[in-house]
Amino acid sequence: MGEKTATRAAYGxxxxxxxxxxxxxxxxxxxxxxxxxxxxxxxxxxxRFFDMGIAECNMVGVxxxxxxxxxxxxxxxxxxxxxxxAFEQVRNSVAYPRLNVKVVGSHGxxxxxxxxxxxxxxEDLALMRTLPGMVVCCPCDGNEMTxxxxxxxxxxxxxxxxxxxxxxxxxxxxxxxxxFELGKAATLRDGEDVTIxxxxxxxxxxxxxxxxxxxxxxxxxxxxxxTVKPLDTEAVRKAALETGCIVTSEEHNIIGxxxxxxxxxxxxxxxxxxxxxxxxxxxxxxxxxxxxLEYYGLTAEKLADKARQALKLKK
Amino acid sequence: xxxxxxxxxxLTAAKVRSLAMDEVYTxxxxxxxxxxxIADVVATLYFHTxxxxxxxxRDPDRDRFVLSKGHTSPSLYAALALxxxxxxxxxxxxxxxxxxxxxxxxxxxxxGVDMSTGxxxxxxxxxxxxxLAGKMDKxxxxxxxxxxxxxxxxxxxxxxxxxxxxxxxxxxxxxxDVNGLQIDGATADVMPSxxxxxxxxxxxxxxxxxxxxxxxxxxxAFEAAQAHKGCPTMILAKTIKGKGVSFMxxxxxxxxxxxxxxxxxxxHAELTAAIEKLEKEAE
Numbered sequence: 001m002g003e004k005t006a007t008r009a010a011y012g013x014x015x016x017x018x019x020x021x022x023x024x025x026x027x028x029x030x031x032x033x034x035x036x037x038x039x040x041x042x043x044x045x046x047x048r049f050f051d052m053g054i055a056e057c058n059m060v061g062v063x064x065x066x067x068x069x070x071x072x073x074x075x076x077x078x079x080x081x082x083x084x085x086a087f088e089q090v091r092n093s094v095a096y097p098r099l100n101v102k103v104v105g106s107h108g109x110x111x112x113x114x115x116x117x118x119x120x121x122x123e124d125l126a127l128m129r130t131l132p133g134m135v136v137c138c139p140c141d142g143n144e145m146t147x148x149x150x151x152x153x154x155x156x157x158x159x160x161x162x163x164x165x166x167x168x169x170x171x172x173x174x175x176x177x178x179x180f181e182l183g184k185a186a187t188l189r190d191g192e193d194v195t196i197x198x199x200x201x202x203x204x205x206x207x208x209x210x211x212x213x214x215x216x217x218x219x220x221x222x223x224x225x226x227t228v229k230p231l232d233t234e235a236v237r238k239a240a241l242e243t244g245c246i247v248t249s250e251e252h253n254i255i256g257x258x259x260x261x262x263x264x265x266x267x268x269x270x271x272x273x274x275x276x277x278x279x280x281x282x283x284x285x286x287x288x289x290x291x292x293l294e295y296y297g298l299t300a301e302k303l304a305d306k307a308r309q310a311l312k313l314k315k
Numbered sequence: 316x317x318x319x320x321x322x323x324x325x326l327t328a329a330k331v332r333s334l335a336m337d338e339v340y341t342x343x344x345x346x347x348x349x350x351x352x353i354a355d356v357v358a359t360l361y362f363h364t365x366x367x368x369x370x371x372x373r374d375p376d377r378d379r380f381v382l383s384k385g386h387t388s389p390s391l392y393a394a395l396a397l398x399x400x401x402x403x404x405x406x407x408x409x410x411x412x413x414x415x416x417x418x419x420x421x422x423x424x425x426x427g428v429d430m431s432t433g434x435x436x437x438x439x440x441x442x443x444x445x446x447l448a449g450k451m452d453k454x455x456x457x458x459x460x461x462x463x464x465x466x467x468x469x470x471x472x473x474x475x476x477x478x479x480x481x482x483x484x485x486x487x488x489x490x491x492d493v494n495g496l497q498i499d500g501a502t503a504d505v506m507p508s509x510x511x512x513x514x515x516x517x518x519x520x521x522x523x524x525x526x527x528x529x530x531x532x533x534x535x536a537f538e539a540a541q542a543h544k545g546c547p548t549m550i551l552a553k554t555i556k557g558k559g560v561s562f563m564x565x566x567x568x569x570x571x572x573x574x575x576x577x578x579x580x581x582x583h584a585e586l587t588a589a590i591e592k593l594e595k596e597a598e
Contacts, residue, residue, distance in 0.1 A: 026451075050447070050482075058440045058474030065444020068422070068430060069452075070375065073444075088434060089471070093441055097422050097431040 003170055007163040007200075008106045010142030012037030014149035015074065016044045022072060022153050028063055029076045030056050035165075036076040036106040056081045060089035060103065067099040072153060078112075079105025079162055080121035087127055094158045095131040102152050103128070104161045108138065109251030110279065110296055111166040111201060113289035120284035120292075125199075126256025128160035129229050135159035135182060136229040140203035143173045144226055147180035155182060164251070166289045168201045172224070185232035191221035194307045194314075195239035195246045199225050199258045202249040202277070208300035213307055220307060231261050233269070240270040245310040247275045249303050251293075254278040273313035277306045316363065316534050324530050326593040327397060328358035332559045333586040334393035334406055340579040342410035345418065348569040349387040352494040352527070352554040353461055357382075359533040360459055361394045369399035372426045378456050379429045379445045383438025384463035384492065385419040386571070392416050392425070400427035436469025438462070439489060443479045446487035446547075457541065460489045465497030468506045473518070479547040480519035487547040488540040492527065494556035496567040511551055520549045527552030560585055 015038065019025060028050045033039040042049040052059035056077050063073035075082060082105045083090065094101045105124050112120045128136045137152065137159060139145040145163065152159050172178050175188050188203070189210055198206035203224045210220040221243055223235055239246055246266065248259040259276030266274050279296055286292075293299060316324070331354045339345035361367065365378040382391050389409065396403040408414025415424035419433025429445070432438040442460035449456050466472065479487055491511065499505050508514075515522045521543045525532040533552070540548035556570070557563030560582045574582055 047451070052478055053474070053481075055471075055474035055478070057436075057471040058443070058478055061437050061440020061471065061475065062444035062447065062478060065381075065430070065441035065446075066448045067444075068441065069445050069448035071448055071451075089437060089440070092431070092434040093437045 004167040005142035005170060006165060006167045007139055007142060007145040008037045008165065010145040011149060011163055012040045014146045015041040018150060018153060019045050019048070024070060024072045025153060026050065026066055026071045026073045027076065028052050028059050028073055030054055030059050030081065032077055036104070038076050056086040057089045060086040061093045063101045064093040064097070064099050067101045072100055074102045074104055076104045076106065078119055078121065079108040079124040080119055083124040083127045083160065084121060091131055095134050098133055098157055100156050100158070102159050102161055104163070106163050107165045108162040109164060109200065110284045110292045110298065111164050111251060111289040113165070113292055114286050116286035117283040122253045122279045122284065123256065124162055125228055125250070125252050125258065129256065129261065133158060134229065135227065137182065137227050138162040138200045139226050140200055140224055141168055141170045141172055143170050144180055148226065151180060151182045162200065164201055166201060169204050171204055171207060183227045183230045183232060185235040186224040186226065187221065187235065188224050189220070189222040191219040192243060193219045194310055195221040195223060195243045196249060196303065196307060197223045197225050197236065197239065197246060197258065197262055198249040199228060200251050202251055202298065205298065205300040205303055206249055209303040209307060212300060212304040218307065218311065225258055228258050228261060231265060233265050236262055236265050237270050240266050240272045245273045245314040247277055247303065247306045247310050249277040251298055252278055253281055255281055273310050275306045275310045277303050316531060320363070321530055322593065322597050324358060324362055326590065326597060327362050328355045328530065329586065329590045329593055330397060331358050331390050331393040333590060334396065334403070335389035336582050336586055338389040338392065338406050338409035339573045341407055343573050344410055345389050345573060346386040346571045347389065347573070348496070348556040348563060348566070349384060349463060349492065349494065350390040351558045351560065351563065352556045353387050353492045354390045354558065355528050355530055356461060356490055356492065356533055356552055357390045357394045359530055359537070361398050363534050364537040365459065366456070367427070369427065372400060376454060376456055379442070379458045381430045381438040381442040381458070381460040382420060382432055383442070383460050384435065384466050385432030385438065388418065388420045391420060395425070395427040398427070401425070435463070435466040436471040439472055439475040442487060442489065443475050443484065446479070446484040447482055449486050450482065450484065456486070458487045462489060462491050464491050464493045464495065464502050464508060465505070467491060467508055476515070476518045476520065483545055484547045485544050488537060488550065489547065490550045490552050492554050493551055494554045496556045496565070496570065498567065498570045500567050515549045519546055521546050522549050522551065524551045525553070527554035528558060559589060
């Protein structure tokens with residue numbers, strides 16, 4: 001495990017680093033470049049950066065037009081606005097015509113902290129997942145984010161990239177054999193008794209939960225499901241067959257996100273108990289990020305509890 | 316535009332109207348009123364103004380057209396078919412499960428359609444993006460968009476207007492089809508938008524006001540737009556909803572319904588008479 005970095009910071013650096021290699025990459029922001037971390041690109045490539053003002057709906061439509069002319073636009077705002085405010089633009093101007101636009105949502109989930117419920121988007125994965133053909137990706141750390149940006153540039157088609165405000169520990173850089181591939185889950189730790197499938201900053205909590213469980217003699221497999229759609233169903237099937245029960249964990253409403261994606265697949269193809277750990281269909285509140293996460297139970301301890309419950313349900 | 320070309324264009328516009336009517340009647344559904352009001356603008360774009368090649372519909376250097384008021388697709392499809400992007404015969408499958416001519420145009424399915432539209436207010440943003448890409452790539456293609464005067468009630472439209480002015484997109488020319496009517500009635504009653512010219516000027520657009528059924532004026536306005544540098548141009552085209560069919564003209568009720576057999580017979584007779592008259596004049 002390494003240094004702490006916010007996925008949004010890694011994202012901003014990756015855009016600058018990849019600008020030469022991808023001359024069609026253009027970046028649009030809605031007056032939040034300092035927060036979404038596109039400010040580095042803004043300085044480095046002013047001719048390929050467009051501040052569209054506080055007008056997310058138009059920004060998404062403009063990106064669609066740019067993509068229709070061969071550009072590779074990344075549109076940026078807080079997750080609440082890029083996927084919420086502009087949902088219908090993403091649906092009708094991007095996803096439906098299958099245009100090569102990457103919709104980016106920074107400040108996803110409760111870890112936004114102090115700004116409170118209006119800015120803590122726990123619905124974005126659900127909104128984007130429901131769009132036909134939309135890739136939905138949420139890397140867990142800076143290392144994974146760097147790889148994801150390149151993968152998304154190489155992927156031709158609409159996609160959503162979620163990132164978080166909070167600095168988190170880098171965990172994927174020390175995993176032997178770790179590689180990033182869109183749509184392919186990364187198994188960060190093997191285990192036999194239960195599988196925790198996590199996304200975003202809950203991956204770090206899942207690794208801590210695995211330590212807690214290990215101390216009790218429970219062997220937990222940890223899967224980093226950075227691509228929520230298309231779901232790596234092979235990894236899920238193996239987890240169901242080999243460990244017999246699953247816990248999902250996400251900084252998102254338990255409705256519509258990773259948890260439901262896993263439940264849907266497992267119930268149809270390889271039924272075993274699946275418990276969902278996440279935001280229990282409520283709005284967030286202000287507080288320091290760590291306090292808010294704790295308030296809503298998004299901690300390793302609560303995740304370990306879910307794993308114990310899942311084990312009890314196992315036949 | 317000389318007299319001969321003007322007459323040919325008038326004939327094409329009349330055919331667009333007639334084919335649009337056939338489409339809506341055959342489908343038993345569709346937006347005929349607005350299709351008839353934009354017919355002259357669309358015909359002028361495809362048969363006089365725009366640089367497009369039906370044999371190379373994806374040419375990166377082509378002019379682009381975005382029908383932001385996508386529900387008036389019957390006129391766009393008619394113009395594309397007459398231009399040769401696909402067979403006129405295909406128009407019979409408008410809104411049919413057997414064809415690709417959806418109620419609202421789809422760019423990936425219909426040759427010549429540059430942007431999928433239909434959700435009001437979104438097309439103009441895409442047109443802004445296309446114009447921005449043209450500027451970035453130093454291409455000389457132009458981007459045209461047609462909006463409805465009801466459509467501009469959408470806030471996104473004004474976001475797009477601001478952005479187009481900010482980036483000085485003089486390669487963008489938008490048209491508002493000012494027919495004064497929307498589904499629920501007169502735009503002046505539903506949501507007053509006048510004075511549109513002053514509003515657009517305040518948004519730093521070059522604004523031209525024309526009779527949207529005067530082909531010479533339409534063509535001249537597009538030329539003036541191209542000559543105007545430093546900002547986008549908006550053409551406010553005063554039109555008549557249902558233009559060309561006596562009992563449909565200026566009736567909000569004809570926004571989105573198809574004629575019955577009897578109504579179609581009369582509409583068809585009127586539109587055919589117009590074509591025959593123009594054909595005679597062209598001889």
